[in-house]
Amino acid sequence: xxxxxxxxxxxxxxxxxxxxxxxxxxxxxxxxxxxxxxxxxxxxxxxxxxxxxxxxxxxxxxxxxxxxxxxxxxxxxxxxxxxxxxxxxxxxxxxxxxxxxxxxxxxxxxxxxxxxxxxxxxxxxxxxxxxxxxxxxxxxxxxxxxxxxxxxxxxxxxxxxxxxxxxxxxxxxxxxxxxxxxxxxxxxxxxxxxxxxxxxxxxxxxxxxxxxxxxxxxxxxxxxxxxxxxxxxxxxxxxxxxxxxxxxxxxxxxxxxxxxxxxxxxxxxxxxxxxxxxxxxxxxxxxxxxxxxxxxxxxxxxxxxxxxxxxxxxxxxxxxxxxxxxxxxxxxxxxxxxxxxxxxxxxxxxxxxxxxxxxxxxxxxxxxxxxxxxxxxxxxxxxxxxxxxxxxxxxxxxxxxxxxxxxxxxxxxxxxxxxxxxxxxxxxxxxxxxxxxxxxxxxxxxxxxxxxxxxxxxxxxxxxxxxxxxxxxxxxxxxxxxxxxxxxxxxxxxxxxxxxxxxxxxxxxxxxxxxxxxxxxxxxxxxxxxxxxxxxxxxxxxxxxxxxxxxxxxxxxxxxxxxxxxxxxxxxxxxxxxxxxxxxxxxxxxxxxxxxxxxxxxxxxxxxxxxxxxxxxxxxxxxxxxxxxxxxxxxxxxxxxxxxxxxxxxxxxxxxxxxxxx
Numbered sequence: 284x285x286x287x288x289x290x291x292x293x294x295x296x297x298x299x300x301x302x303x304x305x306x307x308x309x310x311x312x313x314x315x316x317x318x319x320x321x322x323x324x325x326x327x328x329x330x331x332x333x334x335x336x337x338x339x340x341x342x343x344x345x346x347x348x349x350x351x352x353x354x355x356x357x358x359x360x361x362x363x364x365x366x367x368x369x370x371x372x373x374x375x376x377x378x379x380x381x382x383x384x385x386x387x388x389x390x391x392x393x394x395x396x397x398x399x400x401x402x403x404x405x406x407x408x409x410x411x412x413x414x415x416x417x418x419x420x421x422x423x424x425x426x427x428x429x430x431x432x433x434x435x436x437x438x439x440x441x442x443x444x445x446x447x448x449x450x451x452x453x454x455x456x457x458x459x460x461x462x463x464x465x466x467x468x469x470x471x472x473x474x475x476x477x478x479x480x481x482x483x484x485x486x487x488x489x490x491x492x493x494x495x496x497x498x499x500x501x502x503x504x505x506x507x508x509x510x511x512x513x514x515x516x517x518x519x520x521x522x523x524x525x526x527x528x529x530x531x532x533x534x535x536x537x538x539x540x541x542x543x544x545x546x547x548x549x550x551x552x553x554x555x556x557x558x559x560x561x562x563x564x565x566x567x568x569x570x571x572x573x574x575x576x577x578x579x580x581x582x583x584x585x586x587x588x589x590x591x592x593x594x595x596x597x598x599x600x601x602x603x604x605x606x607x608x609x610x611x612x613x614x615x616x617x618x619x620x621x622x623x624x625x626x627x628x629x630x631x632x633x634x635x636x637x638x639x640x641x642x643x644x645x646x647x648x649x650x651x652x653x654x655x656x657x658x659x660x661x662x663x664x665x666x667x668x669x670x671x672x673x674x675x676x677x678x679x680x681x682x683x684x685x686x687x688x689x690x691x692x693x694x695x696x697x698x699x700x701x702x703x704x705x706x707x708x709x710x711x712x713x714x715x716x717x718x719x720x721x722x723x724x725x726x727x728x729x730x731x732x733x734x735x736x737x738x739x740x741x742x743x744x745x746x747x748x749x750x751x752x753x754x755x756x757x758x759x760x761x762x763x764x765x766x767x768x769x770x771x772x773x774x775x776x777x778x779x780x781x782x783x784x785x786x787x788x789x790x791x792x793x794x795x796x797x798x799x800x801x802x803x804x805x806x807x808x809x810x811x812x813x814x815x816x817x818x819x820x821x822x823x824x825x826x827x828x829x830x831x832x833x834x835x836x837x838x839x840x841x842x843x844x845x846x847x848x849x850x851x852x853x854x855x856x857x858x859x860x861x862x863x864x865x866x867x868x869x870x871x872x873x874x875x876x877x878x879x880x881x882x883x884x885x886x887x888x889x890x891x892x893x894x895x896x897x898x899x900x901x902x903x904x905x906x907x908x909x910x911x912x913x914x915x916x917x918x919x920x921x922x923x924x925x926x927x928x929x930x931x932x933x934x935x936x937x938x939x940x941x942x943x944x945x
Contacts, residue, residue: 293634293638293716293720293721294715294716294718294719294720294721294726294736294738295374295439296371296374296375296439296440296713296715296716297374297375298736298737298738299715299718299719299734299735299736300375300734300735300736301714301715301718301732301733301734302733302734302735302750303732303733303734303751303753304733304752304882305752305753305754305755305882306714306732306733309658309711310375310711310712310714312661312665312711313368313372313665313708313711313712314372314376314378314712316664316665316666317368317661317665317666317707317708317711318365318368318369318372318381318708318712320665320666321365321368321704321705321708322365322384324696324697324704325337325338325361325362325365326338326339327339329696329697331696332695332696332697333697333698333699334353334354335354335358335361335697336352336353336354336358337354337358337359337361337362338362338388338391339353340352340353340354340358340359340404340405340408341359341362341388341391341392341394341395341404342391343404343408344395344404344407344408345391345394345395346394347391347394351408351409352404352405352408352409354699355699356405356420356421356422356523357405357422357425357426357474357702358404358405359403359404359405359426359429359430360422360425360426360429360430360702361702361705362388362392363426363429363430363432363433364429364433364702364705364706364708364709365705365708366385366388366389366433366436366437366446367429367432367433367436367709368705368708368709368712368713369381369382369385369437370385370433370436370437370439370441371436371440371709371712371713372712373385373437373440373441374436374439374440374441375712375715385437386443386445389437389445389446389449390445392430392446392449393445393446393449395407396449396452396453399456400452400453400454400455400456400457401414401453401456402427402430402449402453403423403426403427405421406421406423413518415460415468415470416514416517416518417514417518417521417522417523418468418470418471418472418473418510418511418514419473419511419514419515419532419533419539419541420473420522420523420524420532420533421473421523422472422473422474423472424457424471424472424474424476424477425472425473425474425475425477427450427453427454427457427477427480428472428475428476428477428478428479428480428481429476429480430449430450431450431453431454431480431481431483431484432479432480432483433446433450434446434447434449434450434451434484435447435450435480435483435484435487436713439487447487447488450484451484451488451490454481454484454493454496455492457477457496458492458493458496461496461499461500462496462499463499468510469503469510469513470503470510470511470514471499471500471501471503471504471510471541472500473511473532473539473541473557474539474554474556474557474560475539475540475557475560475561475564476560476564477497477500477564478497478500478501478560478561478563478564478565478567478568479560479563479564479567479631479635480564481493481494481496481497481500481564482494482497482567482568482571483567485497485571486571494568494571494572497564497567497568498568498572501545501564501565501568501577502544502545504540504541504544504545504561505536505540505541505542505543505544505545505547505548506544509536509541511533511536511539511541512533515530515533527604527605535605537552537553538553538554538557538605539553539554539557540552540553540554540557540558540561545561545565545577545580546576546577546580548580548584549583549584549587550584550587550591550592550608550611551584551587551588551592551599551608552607552608553605553607553608554600554605554606554607555599555600555606555607555608555620555622555625555628556600556606556622556624556625556628556702558584558588558599558608558628559599559625559628559631559632560628560631562581562584562585562632563628563631563632563634563635565577565580565581566578566581566632566635566636566638566639567635567638569581569639570635570638570639578639578640581636581639582636582640585632585636585645587611588608589644589648591611591612592608592609592610592611592612592613592614593629593648594614594619594621594656594674595651595655595674595827595829595841595843595848595936596621596651596652596655596656596659596672596674596848596936597626597629597648597650597651597652597653597654597655597656597657598619598621598625598626598652598655598656598672598674599621599625599626599629600620600621600622600625601613601614601615601619601620601621602618602620603618603620603671603688603689606620606622606625607620611832612830612832612833612834614829614833614835614836615835616673616674616675616835616836616936616937617673617674617675617676617677617680617687617690618673618686618687619671619672619673619674620671620689621656621671621672621673621674622670622672622703623656623657623659623660623668623669623670623671623672623703623706624702624703624706626652626653626656626657626660626672627652627657627706627707627710629648629649629652630649630652630653630657630710630717633645633646633648633649633652634649634716634717634720637649637720637727637729638720641720641722641727641774641800641801641803642801642802643776643777643778643779643801643802643803644779644802646729646730646776646802647776647778647779647780647802649717649729649730650729650730650778650846651846651848653717653730653846654754654846654847654924655846655847655848655923655924656672656924657707657710658924659672659923659924659925659926660672660703660707661694661704661707662694662927662928663879663925663928666696667693667694667695667696668694668695668696668697668698668703668704668707669691669694669695669703669927670689670691670695670698670703671689671690671691673690674850674935674936674937675934675935675936675937676690676692676927676933676934676935677933678692678931678933692927692932693927693930693931694927714732715734717729717730718730718732718736719736721738722772723740724740724771724772725740725745725771725772725773725774725807726738726747726771726773726774727773727774727775727776727803728747728749728761728773728774728775728776729776730776731749731751731753731754731759731776731820732749732753733749733750733751733752733753734748734749735747735748735749736748740769740770740771741769741770743765743766743767743769744765744766745763745764745765745769745771745810746763746764746765747761747762747763747773748761748762748763748764749761750762753845754822754845754846754847755845755883755884756822757819757820757821757822757845758817758818758819759817759818759819759820760815760816760817760818761775761815761816761817761818762813762814762815762816763810763811763812763813763814763815763816764812764813765810765811765812767811768809768810768811769809769810769811770807770808770809770810771807771808771810772805772806772807773805773806773810773816774800774803774804774805774806775803775804775806775816775818776802776803776804777795777799777802777803777804777820778820778845778846779802780825780843780845780846781820781821781822782821783821784804784818784819784820784821785818785819785821786804786816786817786818786819787816787817788806788815788816789814789815790815793806804818820845822844822845823844824842824843824844824871824873824886825842825843825844826840826841826842826865826867827840827841827842827843828840835937836937838939838940839937839938839939839940840865840937840938840940841936841937841938842865842871842886842920842938844884844886847922847923847924848922848923848936849886849920849921849922849923849936850920850921850922850923850926850934850935850936851863851918851919851920851933851934851935851936851938852919852921852926852927852929852932852933852934853932853933853934854929854930854932855919855921856916856918856919857916858932858933859892859933860933860934860935860938861935861939862892862893862894863890863891863892863893863916863918863939864890864891864892864893864913864938864939864940864941865888865890865918865938865939865940865941866890866891866941866943867940867941867942867943868943869888869889869890870888870889871886871887871888872886872887872888873885873886874886874887874919876921876925878929879925879928879929880921880925880928880929883921883922883925884922885919885920885921885922886919886920887917887918887919887920888917888918888920889915889916889917889918890915890916890918890938890941891913891914891915891916891941892913892914892915892916893911893912893913894911894912894913918938923936
């Protein structure tokens with residue numbers, strides 16, 4: 284029988300202490316560099332960066348400053364995500380100055396709230412008579428969702444209710460405005476986010492109306508007659524965005540996953556961030572309402588997304604048009620959009636699927652997204668960011684070919700649409716939520732991050748401590764401390780990339796294959812203080828090939844070691860990376876990174892390069908040319924997440940194979 288776990292839950296951050304050197308450095312960066320830097324950016328105090336005006340918008344809306352609203356219609360969400368990141372930092376490390384700054388900002392947010400609970404700076408300042416008239420395009424519910432998430436996080440971190448009260452009043456207002464009654468609007472958001480936020484608010488407050496409102500938004504989506512069309516006609520056919528023509532966002536309903544009711548949707552489609560935010564909320568709703576139909580919908584769409592439309596780096600959204608999915612097996616490398624926020628949303632979706640369904644395939648994807656695309660979204664200095672994460676970059680072409688307008692060869696200081704930087708901050712600050720999944724009878728370890736968790740099973744203390752140098756080394760130790768013999772189940776994920784995991788319990792060998800249930804090594808026993816598990820996850824360098832239908836990757840391989848995908852950079856291998864080949868019989872050497880890459884494991888192998896030397900005099904095309912000349916070249920591969928930290932240059936993940944004997 285398949286393992287059917289009891290209801291799972293998120294572990295409070297206060298119960299987890301991360302000790303992993305790799306992740307402690309990132310969390311230090313978030314606390315000491317990223318959050319202060321982003322506060323300056325939100326206040327327009329970063330030189331040579333695009334202005335944000337987000338904080339000033341709140342001052343104007345609160346009547347504390349004169350001026351006009353500036354920025355995107357969803358500019359408020361950047362402030363909300365910053366507050367959420369701060370909350371996660373405060374949960375782990377009290378900081379009176381940071382908390383005071385956040386408290387003052389919360390009072391500013393409260394000053395913007397209208398008497399009926401409405402809260403949005405764009406419509407308060409610019410179009411106060413147009414509230415709730417353009418759900419398809421104008422992000423009111425999206426901004427509300429991010430603010431609700433911040434309110435929940437801040438309350439959980441500090442115990443302070445001020446922001447929670449503000450967002451509860453906002454949620455109550457939304458519940459009054461939307462619903463099935465005749466006097467209510469029968470709509471739902473163009474950009475999902477409110478759904479997952481309301482579920483978090485429901486878990487904290489136990490207020491049933493928030494769960495019911497989530498269900499209404501989810502089940503109303505895509506129904507006929509279509510609400511986007513109704514509101515479009517009602518407001519006189521005006522539209523906010525004209526990127527692809529008037530009212531394109533209203534007309535292209537698949538863009539917002541509103542082309543069909545969710546029960547009838549069969550493939551990942553439309554704007555990638557919207558998709559994963561929506562289905563993170565649906566999965567949360569399905570778990571807490573025990574809705575089997577919605578659970579199956581989530582599984583079906585997860586499978587399509589991850590088995591046919593996901594990049595090896597855990598990135599999604601292959602086209603820049605609409606920041607969207609395209610179709611099955613269409614995964615171009617150099618024009619990939621692969622937004623950082625989409626991989627963060629993918630992790631959120633994966634985590635909620637894990638809470639509903641203890642299957643390691645969700646954690647495998649969560650790990651792949653985290654160690655590759657999410658980390659690549661931020662420079663190692665914490666002050667520069669990628670919005671887009673292609674798998675191949677040729678800077679010279681980017682300068683002239685508009686098909687690459689969305690691609691940047693180096694990270695940027697800030698963006699006019701700055702959703703990604705604060706999203707990275709809140710994800711890294713809340714990493715503990717993803718490491719473990721707590722259950723009534725025990726817990727699962729999803730991510731191997733050296734850390735300590737103290738929790739309880741049947742009222743008895745249970746402490747689990749992970750040690751190791753993951754993802755660079757394959758040896759892990761898990762120590763148990765508890766009050767007396769404690770019956771509980773501990774699940775250890777067996778990664779999909781690891782062919783031969785090995786484990787011992789108190790020195791006695793275990794059989795991972797025999798004890799594995801849906802990708803977790805499950806140990807159900809009476810635990811005692813001093814119990815020790817030693818887990819080895821061998822990390823040989825592997826060549827990864829793609830499905831034959833992925834036309835962009837025919838004859839190519841990617842290199843992976845453990846959870847890390849590697850890439851070639853011009854800094855190590857020279858230009859014209861497309862002329863490099865990796866022989867099938869080439870072996871790899873692990874080397875230590877230096878300089879900005881210190882502490883990271885690089886890979887080297889003997890490869891070949893076509894057309895060595897100066898070939899600038901060759902004609903563009905030749906008839907019946909001889910086989911190209913090749914020479915040997917040492918190839919150096921760096922972790923994908925670390926690329927573009929040494930200046931501008933070419934990069935590619937996939938390299939041409941050179942069959943043995945050729």
